[in-house]
Amino acid sequence: xxxxxxxxxxxxxxxxxxxxxxxxxxxxxxxxxxxxxxxxxxxxxxxxxxxxxxxxxxxxxxxxxxxxxxxxxxxxxxxxxxxxxxxxxxxxxxxxxxxxxxxxxxxxxxxxxxxxxxxxxxxxxxxxxxxxxxxxxxxxxxxxxxxxxxxxxxxxxxxxxxxxxxxxxxxxxxxxxxxxxxxxxxxxxxxxxxxxxxxxxxxxxxxx
Amino acid sequence: xxxxxxxxxxxxxxxxxxxxxxxxxxxxxxxxxxxxxxxxxxxxxxxxxxxxxxxxxxxxxxxxxxxxxxxxxxxxxxxxxxxxxxxxxxxxxxxxxxxxxxxxxxxxxxxxxxxxxxxxxxxxxxxxxxxxxxxxxxxxxxxxxxxxxxxxxxxxxxxxxxxxxxxxxxxxxxxxxxxxxxxxxxxxxxxxxxxxxxxxxxxxxxxx
Amino acid sequence: xxxxxxxxxxxxxxxxxxxxxxxxxxxxxxxxxxxxxxxxxxxxxxxxxxxxxxxxxxxxxxxxxxxxxxxxxxxxxxxxxxxxxxxxxxxxxxxxxxxxxxxxxxxxxxxxxxxxxxxxxxxxxxxxxxxxxxxxxxxxxxxxxxxxxxxxxxxxxxxxxxxxxxxxxxxxxxxxxxxxxxxxxxxxxxxxxxxxxxxxxxxxxxxx
Amino acid sequence: xxxxxxxxxxxxxxxxxxxxxxxxxxxxxxxxxxxxxxxxxxxxxxxxxxxxxxxxxxxxxxxxxxxxxxxxxxxxxxxxxxxxxxxxxxxxxxxxxxxxxxxxxxxxxxxxxxxxxxxxxxxxxxxxxxxxxxxxxxxxxxxxxxxxxxxxxxxxxxxxxxxxxxxxxxxxxxxxxxxxxxxxxxxxxxxxxxxxxxxxxxxxxxxx
DNA sequence: ACGGGCGGGACTGCCCGTTGGT
DNA sequence: ACCAACGGGCAGTCCCGCCCGT
Numbered sequence: 001x002x003x004x005x006x007x008x009x010x011x012x013x014x015x016x017x018x019x020x021x022x023x024x025x026x027x028x029x030x031x032x033x034x035x036x037x038x039x040x041x042x043x044x045x046x047x048x049x050x051x052x053x054x055x056x057x058x059x060x061x062x063x064x065x066x067x068x069x070x071x072x073x074x075x076x077x078x079x080x081x082x083x084x085x086x087x088x089x090x091x092x093x094x095x096x097x098x099x100x101x102x103x104x105x106x107x108x109x110x111x112x113x114x115x116x117x118x119x120x121x122x123x124x125x126x127x128x129x130x131x132x133x134x135x136x137x138x139x140x141x142x143x144x145x146x147x148x149x150x151x152x153x154x155x156x157x158x159x160x161x162x163x164x165x166x167x168x169x170x171x172x173x174x175x176x177x178x179x180x181x182x183x184x185x186x187x188x189x190x191x192x193x194x195x196x197x198x199x200x201x202x203x204x205x206x207x208x
Numbered sequence: 209x210x211x212x213x214x215x216x217x218x219x220x221x222x223x224x225x226x227x228x229x230x231x232x233x234x235x236x237x238x239x240x241x242x243x244x245x246x247x248x249x250x251x252x253x254x255x256x257x258x259x260x261x262x263x264x265x266x267x268x269x270x271x272x273x274x275x276x277x278x279x280x281x282x283x284x285x286x287x288x289x290x291x292x293x294x295x296x297x298x299x300x301x302x303x304x305x306x307x308x309x310x311x312x313x314x315x316x317x318x319x320x321x322x323x324x325x326x327x328x329x330x331x332x333x334x335x336x337x338x339x340x341x342x343x344x345x346x347x348x349x350x351x352x353x354x355x356x357x358x359x360x361x362x363x364x365x366x367x368x369x370x371x372x373x374x375x376x377x378x379x380x381x382x383x384x385x386x387x388x389x390x391x392x393x394x395x396x397x398x399x400x401x402x403x404x405x406x407x408x409x410x411x412x413x414x415x416x
Numbered sequence: 417x418x419x420x421x422x423x424x425x426x427x428x429x430x431x432x433x434x435x436x437x438x439x440x441x442x443x444x445x446x447x448x449x450x451x452x453x454x455x456x457x458x459x460x461x462x463x464x465x466x467x468x469x470x471x472x473x474x475x476x477x478x479x480x481x482x483x484x485x486x487x488x489x490x491x492x493x494x495x496x497x498x499x500x501x502x503x504x505x506x507x508x509x510x511x512x513x514x515x516x517x518x519x520x521x522x523x524x525x526x527x528x529x530x531x532x533x534x535x536x537x538x539x540x541x542x543x544x545x546x547x548x549x550x551x552x553x554x555x556x557x558x559x560x561x562x563x564x565x566x567x568x569x570x571x572x573x574x575x576x577x578x579x580x581x582x583x584x585x586x587x588x589x590x591x592x593x594x595x596x597x598x599x600x601x602x603x604x605x606x607x608x609x610x611x612x613x614x615x616x617x618x619x620x621x622x623x624x
Numbered sequence: 625x626x627x628x629x630x631x632x633x634x635x636x637x638x639x640x641x642x643x644x645x646x647x648x649x650x651x652x653x654x655x656x657x658x659x660x661x662x663x664x665x666x667x668x669x670x671x672x673x674x675x676x677x678x679x680x681x682x683x684x685x686x687x688x689x690x691x692x693x694x695x696x697x698x699x700x701x702x703x704x705x706x707x708x709x710x711x712x713x714x715x716x717x718x719x720x721x722x723x724x725x726x727x728x729x730x731x732x733x734x735x736x737x738x739x740x741x742x743x744x745x746x747x748x749x750x751x752x753x754x755x756x757x758x759x760x761x762x763x764x765x766x767x768x769x770x771x772x773x774x775x776x777x778x779x780x781x782x783x784x785x786x787x788x789x790x791x792x793x794x795x796x797x798x799x800x801x802x803x804x805x806x807x808x809x810x811x812x813x814x815x816x817x818x819x820x821x822x823x824x825x826x827x828x829x830x831x832x
Numbered sequence: 833a834c835g836g837g838c839g840g841g842a843c844t845g846c847c848c849g850t851t852g853g854t
Numbered sequence: 855a856c857c858a859a860c861g862g863g864c865a866g867t868c869c870c871g872c873c874c875g876t
Contacts, residue, residue, distance in 0.1 A: 576792055
């Protein structure tokens with residue numbers, strides 16, 4: 001009876017339009033921020049540049065931080081995760097999901113990604129927010145993993161390993177950005193994941 | 209070891225007075241926040257409760273978040289780190305430093321620590337800020353470690369392992385707080401660090 | 417007596433449907449407000465609870481305040497007034513009209529009335545609005561009275577006495593609500609009106 | 625030890641400066657509102673005209689309504705009330721207090737008072753607010769009266785009579801403003817009070 | 833070192849006009 | 855014709871900065 005039963009389009013169309021608007025606003029915002037710095041750029045300036053009212057800005061992004069943080073891949077990550085075989089090693093599942101999402105952003109528009117990551121590394125406020133978003137997203141991620149391999153792995157252990165894996169992404173992004181985007185992001189990411197796996201060596205000596 | 213112990217008492221005395229004031233303000237703030245929630249509590253209310261002016265509040269804490277984040281152990285962590293033998297396994301160095309600082313807070317006033325940690329887990333703003341502070345503090349920490357065992361370990365690897373270790377603290381605090389502070393925090397911390405070391409199993413299968 | 421009864425059912429039916437919707441929305445609103453407080457309850461929450469869009473809320477109630485103020489008896493008061501004999505003492509006319517309207521609400525759903533009156537006494541914004549509505553409604557009332565007994569009473573005097581009578585309703589509602597709705601509202605109302613009439617004593621000594 | 629013990633001056637000086645600023649802002653506001661209408665005048669315009677920031681406007685007046693409502697006599701009314709002999713007839717006490725406060729405003733700057741009263745009569749929002757302020761102030765007033773003649777008069781009766789007296793002020797202001805400020809406000813006020821006292825006649829016939 | 837005055841920017845909530853879909 | 859979503863405008867609050875006098 002309600003609108004939901006016609007599969008897809010009308011909702012998607014709306015949602016797609018919103019995504020386009022968001023991309024447009026973000027583009028203007030990143031441009032201004034690159035010129036003037038993050039704190040020096042006001043919402044009013046961004047709204048002017050995007051030809052919308054400040055009030056409308058907040059309809060698309062709940063906070064100023066979000067205009068930098070947001071990207072269009074966020075919602076698909078969990079679906080990808082759910083599609084991996086449940087007996088796959090954790091590091092491998094993680095590697096594949098990150099390659100799909102982060103890699104997607106990377107291939108589609110490396111400049112934009114670099115601009116955003118540079119801000120994440122530079123502006124303390126965004127640095128914090130990024131870490132926060134990771135942990136929030138992480139909680140949902142944990143829930144998916146627990147339901148998939150619940151019996152096979154201890155809940156606390158899952159969290160420890162998961163957080164360690166998440167940290168590899170932060171390190172990889174940091175390193176990539178430190179080299180001004182010259183290196184290959186995905187290669188660096190592979191390296192950091194491998195380092196975590198191998199780094200065990202040092203830790204095991206600690207356990208001995 | 210560092211500079212604090214020489215210039216005599218005058219600095220220390222001032223500093224100690226400031227610390228006492230900070231503790232007082234924090235106590236009032238935590239009390240109000242527990243009653244009303246973090247966002248509902250304004251600086252003005254805290255200042256009133258602490259019998260200071262709002263302006264003075266900001267002389268003691270740069271932001272509202274800091275009144276929850278701050279503790280009196282922050283500055284000593286790096287000194288402790290510096291005092292450990294340079295050939296000690298990383299996990300062990302880390303474990304000892306955390307036991308000294310976090311453990312100190314825990315033993316001195318577990319109630320206060322629990323209140324703060326509960327907020328860190330609950331309020332998104334503080335959750336982010338905490339993650340941010342960790343990474344900031346982490347950078348200094350890395351610098352100390354690099355100068356000590358610089359040649360013996362790859363810089364990237366150090367960051368990966370270090371971040372993984374940091375994550376164990378977050379997980380341990382989260383778990384402790386989830387149990388309403390009933391369990392022993394240091395025991396949980398030991399467990400999460402061990403889990404990271406043992407986590408090898410799952411990760412290594414990934415590497416195979 | 418007035419225009420409503422002629423144009424047949426279509427208007428009345430529509431109007432009745434609107435009234436039902438209004439009652440439904442008001443019920444949801446009062447429920448939420450009782451739980452969370454007036455200011456903490458947003459239009460969006462009310463709209464969600466009533467399963468309408470925020471925009472539609474404003475089609476039924478011009479402002480947020482009105483969802484508390486409104487009741488289904490408002491329009492009939494003037495008709496009743498018009499129906500009273502023109503030579504009846506003012507206090508008696510007033511008493512009868514109020515008994516019919518307010519008394520109707522009271523008998524039909526005392527709980528709802530109590531909830532609304534409690535808000536009127538508590539929330540400053542609504543307190544003001546209520547007083548404002550009374551004076552607005554009062555102006556129309558005055559016009560009716562003037563046309564009926566215009567020659568027999570001085571215009572200024574009519575306003576003074578009328579306002580004094582209106583005040584008795586406010587006092588009665590306040591007293592009734594202060595007793596948590598335990599007493600009989602109409603009895604209290606009779607008492608306050610009588611007190612005004614008898615209040616002469618003190619005032620006349622002033623005039624002497 | 626603190627500053628309060630030097631009697632008077634420093635506090636009063638600050639307070640007097642605040643009052644002067646308030647008067648200046650109010651003057652600008654009334655000027656703009658007279659030209660453009662109340663709703664058409666924004667805080668930003670008022671702030672610009674007064675050469676302050678919007679933020680500062682709200683330091684002096686909590687709401688836009690208050691810039692019209694406020695006057696410098698508010699706090700003295702209760703003291704005056706307390707100074708009257710406790711056995712004086714209620715209407716007389718009331719008459720004297722109102723003559724002192726409202727009369728003070730009237731003599732000092734009748735133009736300003738007329739502008740404000742005209743708005744009170746015209747803008748529904750302000751009309752409501754005025755009625756609300758009266759009832760709020762009334763509650764304190766009641767408390768003073770009860771403590772003075774507590775035993776001699778019934779609490780409910782006091783409220784009924786008090787509210788009736790308050791209404792005479794509203795009616796008087798309304799009438800004065802309707803004549804464009806031509807008549808003498810205090811004379812009109814005397815008349816309305818007298819009418820209330822005499823109006824009893826009509827009411828008593830109702831009671832008979 | 834403290835308090836107070838002032839400014840500014842982020843953000844929210846109410847309310848309204850318009851448009852497009854049913 | 856009704857209604858939902860969209861965009862906009864204004865009031866108002868909070869955090870936090872700066873400057874000044876004490």
